[in-house]
Amino acid sequence: MKWLEQVAKGLEHIDAAGLRRHLKVVESPWGRRVRVNDRELLAFCSNDYLGLAAHPAVVQALQEGAQRYGAGSGASHLISGHTRAHAELEGRLAGLYAPWVPEARALYFSTGYMANVSLLTALAQLDDEVEFFSESLNHASLIDGMRMARARVSVYPHNDVQQLESLLAASTAPTRIIVTDSVFSMDGNLAPLAGLDRLAQQYDAALVIDDAHGFGVLGERGLGALEHLALGSPRIIYMGTLGKAAGVSGAFVVAHGQVIEWLVQRARAYIYTTASSPALAHAVLASLDIITGDEGADRRQRLQANCRHLSESIYLQKWGLPDSDTAIQPVIIGSNNDVTKVAGFLMHQGLWVPAIRPPTVPPDTARLRITVSAAHTPDDVFRLGRAINRAEREIDDDAYL
Ligand SMILES: Cc1ncc(COP(=O)(O)O)c(C=O)c1O
Incomplete structure (x- = not known):
């Protein structure tokens, strides 16, 4: 089947470019903590900005x-x-x-x-x-x-x-x-x-x-x-x-x-x-x-406070932390392989942050796309900030690829 060989070739190209994506199965209701493959993860990857998905x-x-x-x-x-x-x-x-x-x-x-x-x-x-x-x-x-x-x-x-x-x-x-x-x-x-x-x-x-x-x-x-x-x-x-x-x-x-x-x-x-x-x-x-209503206003305030906590707790030498006006807080890393490593490093510590690569973003701007929610506690956010600072120092460690 020629066409199926073409599919296999297409997938090889995706692998060679470091762009293969994988599905993860979530087994719990959505929240700041979710269960994935029998592990509990602290999640910074959803667009459930106000924490309403399981309200x-x-x-x-x-x-x-x-x-x-x-x-x-x-x-x-x-x-x-x-x-x-x-x-x-x-x-x-x-x-x-x-x-x-x-x-x-x-x-x-x-x-x-x-x-x-x-x-x-x-x-x-x-x-x-x-x-x-x-x-x-x-x-x-x-x-x-x-x-x-x-x-x-x-x-x-x-x-x-x-x-x-x-x-x-x-x-x-x-x-x-x-x-x-x-x-x-x-x-x-x-x-x-x-x-x-x-x-x-x-x-x-x-x-x-x-x-x-x-x-x-x-x-x-x-x-x-x-x-x-x-x-x-x-x-x-x-x-x-x-x-x-x-x-x-x-x-x-x-x-x-x-x-x-x-x-x-x-x-x-x-x-x-x-x-x-x-x-x-x-x-x-x-x-x-x-x-x-009032609850929404309260949740938006908590969300804004969490965004501030995050930008105040991240200190970067090599990577970029552009100004963001919203719950989407990217850390620009650059190479596809490096961003995959960093996401693996964070996952190893129970922190789920997606690595975003081209074609979703322009070439050489691969990034972590952190999304903060009103459901996070300040401690959740500080923990992520510390882990990202550490990841930048330890990026050369291939163990997390
Ligand atoms: C800017 C923007 N527009 C549209 C969509 C599509 O919305 P939906 O997920 O409801 O299909 C998304 C995300 O998925 C988005 O980020």
């Missing part, structure tokens, strides 16, 4: 949702799978974003990946000459959405508003769409959204904001980048995910009602898939209550 009220709502609506939706949204739970969640989200997005309506998707692909491929159908202006560090789901859309894409360098302006000024496309992450998923820093919105206004463009890592974390009520920056505009098409800080799963797009209606008619990854379990939508409603 009793969210778990109870999931059970209650299953009792009320059953386990599955049975069909796609437009056939018969759109339940009261989905509609209620969309209504709640639209209301929450009304201060920033005029005539807001929301649409709930099964995952953030599907939301981005659906959104961008649907927008590209607005006319034959849509042009996307894409930030160079955008998430893979945005990149894939633009590729699948088969529209023109102009990439601007990371956070370079001037370059973006030059591209917009040179464009003759009748429909222009700026596309950016709000919080860069492998760096933790923020996009210059106010500047992007000004350009969107000046050049009559739409502004798609993927706030996967800002929703729940930024803003007084956890409503993400728009609340954090008090950024309101009819040009904004906002995407937030519900499997990260919200602790459940799925994603949503909020935009002017007409845009959402266009998605309902044209977003293929929304139309041609079975609606997610209504129990999940019901659980997200409970999670939203926590995020927007």
Whole structure:
């Protein structure tokens, strides 16, 4: 079987580049401590930034949702799978974003990946000459959405508003769409959204904001980048995910009602898939209550304190610790092999921190992607800081490869 030999060759190439990835099976509910292969690990690798994935009220709502609506939706949204739970969640989200997005309506998707692909491929159908202006560090789901859309894409360098302006000024496309992450998923820093919105206004463009890592974390009520920056505009098409800080799963797009209606008619990854379990939508409603209430504010404070503890406890000579505004705190190491060694060194001490390598990040910027949670104690964070300092000194030890 020639094709299977090709598969084996492909895997050999991945190994030769030091890029083979492996699955780990988690046997406990998600939390600061998790059980993996009969070992308990202190985890700094999830996007459960507020510690809601196993929160009793969210778990109870999931059970209650299953009792009320059953386990599955049975069909796609437009056939018969759109339940009261989905509609209620969309209504709640639209209301929450009304201060920033005029005539807001929301649409709930099964995952953030599907939301981005659906959104961008649907927008590209607005006319034959849509042009996307894409930030160079955008998430893979945005990149894939633009590729699948088969529209023109102009990439601007990371956070370079001037370059973006030059591209917009040179464009003759009748429909222009700026596309950016709000919080860069492998760096933790923020996009210059106010500047992007000004350009969107000046050049009559739409502004798609993927706030996967800002929703729940930024803003007084956890409503993400728009609340954090008090950024309101009819040009904004906002995407937030519900499997990260919200602790459940799925994603949503909020935009002017007409845009959402266009998605309902044209977003293929929304139309041609079975609606997610209504129990999940019901659980997200409970999670939203926590995020927007006092408990959410308290958890965000603890998260911020933990981020401070981490940056104050790491002292590096060779590696980089870039400034990050969020729960994503990268340590830039450089080589693929070195980052694998360091992750192994930490794992040996019961600390689970993922090694992130190309193509997820640019070549020679392999890194530890530490994610801090409100669920961590300060001692957890100090322990990680000490271990990373030690790892930098002992990196030449091949025992951890
Ligand atoms: C910036 C960004 N956008 C979108 C996604 C996709 O979201 P989901 O995991 O819900 O598919 C992710 C992560 O997975 C992400 O980091």
